[in-house]
Amino acid sequence: MMNNPSFKLQVLLFLYSTRNLAGCVLALIGLGCFFAGFINDWWYAIVMAMYVAGWLAAPQDRELNLQILQQEHENQMRETIDQLLTQAGSRLPKEAIQKLKKMGETIEDLVPKIQAGQVTMQHSIVLINAVTRDLPQTVRNYLQLPPAFAAVHTVEGGKTCKQLLLDQLDILGNQLAKLTELINKDDAEALIKNGKFLQEKFQPVSFL
Incomplete structure (x- = not known):
């Protein structure tokens, strides 16, 4: 096993991962729905749930x-x-x-x-x-x-x-x-x- 990657590299791998990007896209869609007035109550939870859904749906890199x-x-x-x-x-x-x-x-x-x-x-x-x-x-x-x-x-x-x-x-x-x-x-x-x-x-x- 190789030595553990640096903290900076771990952060970059997370930020650029397909899972994080997919989650961010869905979360932005959720925010768009909130600002457009389609959702009001529990909007924060809905946005977070959409991020998690995107994360789980995307393949690992x-x-x-x-x-x-x-x-x-x-x-x-x-x-x-x-x-x-x-x-x-x-x-x-x-x-x-x-x-x-x-x-x-x-x-x-x-x-x-x-x-x-x-x-x-x-x-x-x-x-x-x-x-x-x-x-x-x-x-x-x-x-x-x-x-x-x-x-x-x-x-x-x-x-x-x-x-x-x-x-x-x-x-x-x-x-x-x-x-x-x-x-x-x-x-x-x-x-x-x-x-x-x-x-x-x-x-x-x-x-x-």
């Missing part, structure tokens, strides 16, 4: 809503890398900064392919969650550690927190690059395997 939500998350994916570099770049290892920059370049190549429908919704969700949710959480967890502890103290498998961070960045970076290559080759079976690997292997790391 599920496909459009999904497209808009995906577009927002694609933009978030682009912005996430820039924000991490801007806000945390000075506190991350140089190797991590280089990997983030490389991922940013790969994402710039991937997003147009997602928008063109070359990546399925399922794989897009896995990718977007990895970049906009799991990656920032992993970086935040790392930044909570004292620099000396992160660089020297071993915590898992004989590796330091710095090494674990770089390993995670390698997993995501390599899978992003592989995803781009597979899309270019139009290899559907390999794309499925790549998506499953990314979903299984790239998870937020607590380091402690």
